[in-house]
Amino acid sequence: MAHDPEEIAALVSRSLEDAGLRPAEEFVLRFPHELSGGQRQRVSIAAALALEPDFIVADEPVSMLDVSIRTEILQLMMDLREKRGLTYLFITHDLSLAWILADRLAVMYLGKIVEQGTAEQVISRPKHPYTQALISVVPSPDPRHLAKRTILKGERPDAVNIPSGCRFHPRCPLAFEKCGWSADEVADELRSLSAGGLLPEIAGIQVQNPGTVAIGIVPGMTPGSAAANLRRVASENRDSRLALKGIADIRENGDAIRVTLQAWEEPVLVELEPGNAVACHLVTPPAESVPTVTA
Ligand code: SF4
Numbered sequence: 512m513a514h515d516p517e518e519i520a521a522l523v524s525r526s527l528e529d530a531g532l533r534p535a536e537e538f539v540l541r542f543p544h545e546l547s548g549g550q551r552q553r554v555s556i557a558a559a560l561a562l563e564p565d566f567i568v569a570d571e572p573v574s575m576l577d578v579s580i581r582t583e584i585l586q587l588m589m590d591l592r593e594k595r596g597l598t599y600l601f602i603t604h605d606l607s608l609a610w611i612l613a614d615r616l617a618v619m620y621l622g623k624i625v626e627q628g629t630a631e632q633v634i635s636r637p638k639h640p641y642t643q644a645l646i647s648v649v650p651s652p653d654p655r656h657l658a659k660r661t662i663l664k665g666e667r668p669d670a671v672n673i674p675s676g677c678r679f680h681p682r683c684p685l686a687f688e689k690c691g692w693s694a695d696e697v698a699d700e701l702r703s704l705s706a707g708g709l710l711p712e713i714a715g716i717q718v719q720n721p722g723t724v725a726i727g728i729v730p731g732m733t734p735g736s737a738a739a740n741l742r743r744v745a746s747e748n749r750d751s752r753l754a755l756k757g758i759a760d761i762r763e764n765g766d767a768i769r770v771t772l773q774a775w776e777e778p779v780l781v782e783l784e785p786g787n788a789v790a791c792h793l794v795t796p797p798a799e800s801v802p803t804v805t806a
Contacts, residue, residue: 522561529594530557531587549580556587560595570602585612606649610634615786618642621670621678624780628787638789640685676775677792683753689792691775692757694718700754701726701741701770709744712737719769726768734763741768 524535530553532538543551552572559567572588573581589612591597603609609616610630617627618641626639637643644661651658663682668674674681676691683690698718705713715727728737742761749755760771780788781796 522563523557526557526560527554529560529591530554531583532557547580548576549583552576552580552584553587556584556591560591564597566598566600568600568602571604572601573608574603574605606634606645618645621668621673623678623790625679625791626789627780632784632787638783638787638794639791640683640793641679644684677778677790685793686753686756687792688756688759688773689775690756691777692754692772694721694724694772696754697757697770697772698724700752701745703752704744704748709748710737710741712740713768722772724770724772725764726770728767734766734768738763738768741770 527535613630616633617624626642647661675693680686680690712732714729717725719725745755759773778790780790782788
């Protein structure tokens with residue numbers, strides 16, 4: 512780092528000019544309100560360059576810019592990458608941008624990487640349901656390209672209340688038994704079925720503990736027939752109400768019914784091919800090759 516005032520002035524000038532603010536003397540004393548949006552973004556880039564970095568974290572660097580200025584800033588960043596040998600960690604919600612810019616991509620959901628690989632691996636052959644949904648809604652300029660769009664249901668959960676198991680499971684169109692259904696989710700779905708009149712024998716539904724839901728029976732009903740109806744209704748609705756897949760067992764428990772939930776675990780990143788890893792229970796690692804033994 513430079514300490515001498517002249518060295519610092521030269522470094523600032525060089526950084527401004529490399530960021531496209533030329534001549535530097537014209538810009539060095541300007542206030543922010545004297546700069547356009549694109550120029551302010553160039554000043555941010557110049558500030559990063561003044562530290563003479565090898566690695567820059569760029570968090571949504573062009574998301575607030577007009578399309579025309581966006582192209583200029585991206586081109587500048589790419590030119591600087593070549594000129595200064597920089598590496599960027601580029602954070603974006605724009606997958607088409609990631610496809611153009613990145614050598615490697617990591618797709619994150621609620622703070623965790625769910626898929627990573629080269630841009631080709633992730634964009635052309637996405638394997639995680641979240642990545643597949645994101646890519647399905649990227650507009651195509653080809654009107655003949657009629658890809659099926661996957662619109663995710665519901666809101667992204669609160670980051671301070673991360674869902675159990677796979678954190679994507681409440682919105683995943685492919686979620687199944689071991690994805691992490693909680694007793695609250697199962698109880699909510701059962702209450703909804705009960706409110707719809709499909710479970711007339713049921714008087715009340717209560718979460719007993721993280722793995723069990725207790726169900727009270729209307730007086731005069733037999734727990735055996737109530738449990739049988741509950742099993743039938745849960746089985747018939749599990750494809751449209753995915754939380755019902757979280758039910759492992761339904762059985763009488765004295766005058767009530769006990770619903771036991773499936774065991775679950777959080778998926779971890781599994782490497783499928785060199786450099787390409789996915790965190791989803793639907794994805795299985797390639798079988799280990801067995802070494803050939805010769806006599
Ligand atoms: S583990 Fe896979 S299938 Fe299950 S919820 Fe997560 S992304 Fe969906």
